[in-house]
Amino acid sequence: MKRNCGVNSRDKSSNLDLRPHLPRVRPRKPRLRMTVHHYSVLLHLSPGDLDMSQRCTGSPSLSCAITYKPAGFGRRHHHSSRPAWSFPSPCKCKRISSAASKRTLFTHEEARTTQRLQFRQLCDLDAASSLFERRRDAAKVRLAQATIMDTYTFPDYRLKKKMDDPSKTPLLLVACGSFSPITFLHLRMFIMAGDYVKFSTDFEIVGGYLSPVSDAYKKAGLASAEHR
Amino acid sequence: MCQLAIDRASNWLMVDTWEAEKKDYQPTALVLDHFDQEINNVRNGIDDGNGNRKHVRIALLAGADLIQTMSTPGIWSEKDLDHILGRYGTFIVERSGTDIDDALANLQPWKDNIYVIQQLIQNDVSSTKIRLFLRRGMSVQYLIPAPVVEYIEQNHLFNDDGRASSTHSINQDSEKGKAKEVSTSA
Numbered sequence: 001m002k003r004n005c006g007v008n009s010r011d012k013s014s015n016l017d018l019r020p021h022l023p024r025v026r027p028r029k030p031r032l033r034m035t036v037h038h039y040s041v042l043l044h045l046s047p048g049d050l051d052m053s054q055r056c057t058g059s060p061s062l063s064c065a066i067t068y069k070p071a072g073f074g075r076r077h078h079h080s081s082r083p084a085w086s087f088p089s090p091c092k093c094k095r096i097s098s099a100a101s102k103r104t105l106f107t108h109e110e111a112r113t114t115q116r117l118q119f120r121q122l123c124d125l126d127a128a129s130s131l132f133e134r135r136r137d138a139a140k141v142r143l144a145q146a147t148i149m150d151t152y153t154f155p156d157y158r159l160k161k162k163m164d165d166p167s168k169t170p171l172l173l174v175a176c177g178s179f180s181p182i183t184f185l186h187l188r189m190f191i192m193a194g195d196y197v198k199f200s201t202d203f204e205i206v207g208g209y210l211s212p213v214s215d216a217y218k219k220a221g222l223a224s225a226e227h228r
Numbered sequence: 229m230c231q232l233a234i235d236r237a238s239n240w241l242m243v244d245t246w247e248a249e250k251k252d253y254q255p256t257a258l259v260l261d262h263f264d265q266e267i268n269n270v271r272n273g274i275d276d277g278n279g280n281r282k283h284v285r286i287a288l289l290a291g292a293d294l295i296q297t298m299s300t301p302g303i304w305s306e307k308d309l310d311h312i313l314g315r316y317g318t319f320i321v322e323r324s325g326t327d328i329d330d331a332l333a334n335l336q337p338w339k340d341n342i343y344v345i346q347q348l349i350q351n352d353v354s355s356t357k358i359r360l361f362l363r364r365g366m367s368v369q370y371l372i373p374a375p376v377v378e379y380i381e382q383n384h385l386f387n388d389d390g391r392a393s394s395t396h397s398i399n400q401d402s403e404k405g406k407a408k409e410v411s412t413s414a
Contacts, residue, residue, distance in 0.1 A: 107235040108243075152249060154266045155242045159274075166277040170284040173319065174263055176247070176256050177290075181380060182233045183353045183372045185291075190241060193289055193319045196345045206274055206284060208241045209263065210230045216253040 111157040171203035232375040292326035299334035313338035
């Protein structure tokens with residue numbers, strides 16, 4: 001049954017619903033203001049956390065005090081205003097399917113959308129009974145923090161997580177340049193290098209990066225970094 | 229434009245904006261250091277399939293024109309050359325118009341870290357030629373990826389020489405979120 005949404009919550013490029021935690025109705029004004037108690041949690045980093053954070057879609061580990069509202073409080077007044085850095089609380093949170101999270105071919109937008117979905121699931125932080133769950137939740141929280149703060153995160157959504165051939169040396173290719181504009185030759189460079197590495201060397205490529213130069217390079221014909 | 233080009237076209241290429249976001253010019257050696265730091269220190273290398281973490285080698289991929297500037301004395305500092313060619317390594321794609329043996333003659337100490345890739349099918353496209361075409365109003369279709377052609381058309385990039393195109397693009401993307409405008413004072 002289709003309901004009218006006040007806001008278009010469907011992403012045009014994919015079938016993922018970007019706002020699964022909000023009901024598909026216009027929100028009503030809250031009549032009462034209720035105080036919410038926040039809990040501060042300090043996350044301690046350990047090597048295990050690093051491992052967990054690698055399984056999420058790409059965020060470096062952060063060590064910071066974060067505050068989150070436990071799910072019980074949040075549910076009653078998710079329409080009220082709250083600071084931007086606390087977590088929104090869901091009514092019903094759709095879990096992203098495990099199949100979607102295991103896909104290797106991520107476009108940039110899909111990676112960001114998946115990040116946002118995982119972030120919304122954080123409100124459903126269940127009681128972490130095992131160490132594994134605590135670390136998993138800690139990694140998710142860090143991911144969310146990086147998502148909200150919109151800071152630079154190193155992209156690793158297409159980085160190989162595991163090598164195919166343990167006897168080879170892993171290799172990462174980096175191409176620096178102005179890419180103003182990027183041409184087929186730039187892309188072909190990576191592919192040719194891939195062929196060369198496969199047939200003539202003992203390396204195995206685990207990923208390739210384009211690193212456009214900053215605007216300070218001051219070369220004639222350089223479009224702004226935002227475009228490139 | 230880079231993101232548009234690789235989004236649906238590849239399953240192992242990514243765009244890193246670390247260097248582009250910086251206000252100052254970052255030497256290539258520092259950019260490679262950044263990748264080394266992110267992959268080998270922050271992510272602890274890669275799982276080799278047997279559960280052991282392996283150190284990932286970082287290599288610079290470039291065309292023969294870059295290696296020619298490296299072999300010309302005075303352009304690159306000795307320290308940078310040693311860092312990029314000695315500590316990391318480089319894959320060079322041959323291009324017509326650049327004599328590779330000439331370029332490698334001055335880089336003998338690091339020749340074990342320099343791998344030269346032959347182009348079996350010559351591709352001579354360069355960004356400079358594309359910009360020339362665009363300035364003259366000629367079509368660049370099938371020379372650069374299709375989404376990039378559309379993007380350039382929509383945002384009217386590369387219409388004039390360097391100075392005009394950057395100011396024009398400033399007016400274009402004033403609505404955009406993080407626009408980094410630096411007017412080229414060339």
